[in-house]
Amino acid sequence: AIGAPEPPRATLAVLESLALRLLSELRPGMLVIDEIHSLQAGTIREQARFLNMLRFLGNELRVPLVCVGTAQARNALRTDDQLVRRFEAFALPPWRDGEDVIGLISTLQRTLPLRRESQIDEKMLTRILSVTGGITSGIFSVMSQLAIAAIESGEERIVPGDVSSTGKLQAVLGEPV
Numbered sequence: 001a002i003g004a005p006e007p008p009r010a011t012l013a014v015l016e017s018l019a020l021r022l023l024s025e026l027r028p029g030m031l032v033i034d035e036i037h038s039l040q041a042g043t044i045r046e047q048a049r050f051l052n053m054l055r056f057l058g059n060e061l062r063v064p065l066v067c068v069g070t071a072q073a074r075n076a077l078r079t080d081d082q083l084v085r086r087f088e089a090f091a092l093p094p095w096r097d098g099e100d101v102i103g104l105i106s107t108l109q110r111t112l113p114l115r116r117e118s119q120i121d122e123k124m125l126t127r128i129l130s131v132t133g134g135i136t137s138g139i140f141s142v143m144s145q146l147a148i149a150a151i152e153s154g155e156e157r158i159v160p161g162d163v164s165s166t167g168k169l170q171a172v173l174g175e176p177v
Contacts, residue, residue: 002022002026004018004022020057020060020061023061024060024061028061028063030064030065030066031057033067033068034069036068036073036077037069037070037073037076039051040072047079051077051080054067054083055082055083067087074089092136093134094129094133094134094135095134096134101134101139104136104139105125108139108140112143112147112158113147114158116155116157117157118157118158119157120158120160121160128142128143131163146163150162
């Protein structure tokens, strides 16, 4: 998106240097790192290197770092005493009925590759929130699965009947509801 070159066969050190140079030139106001909990998939050495890189980026770029992830993300960052002091951890509350979730669903609908406009009403929103517990990833997953089902059926839109019946929603989710 920023026109960054992709050097063939570049080493990790070259890619890190390139990323730092580009970020310095772009001068972002904030750096958001999503899926931070994924760092736990690495070895202890890789985790330590990543945490060192976070400290370095914060110092070098002089921008706020925002790390987003699951509860495991907080645990991962707590393994480094310096980062514990730099990050304030807080949990986002689940989505509830109201204008905010309507805005989320409206934005999400615009990104779905459906040919026809979906008809998501208040009852449908309430059902989606109930099934997902208001958790963002669950909402995205349900909406994605509903869109896939709408495409496969030829309907090309999500309609209230898609979530009103437990059987159809269960089929879309592939698990008991």
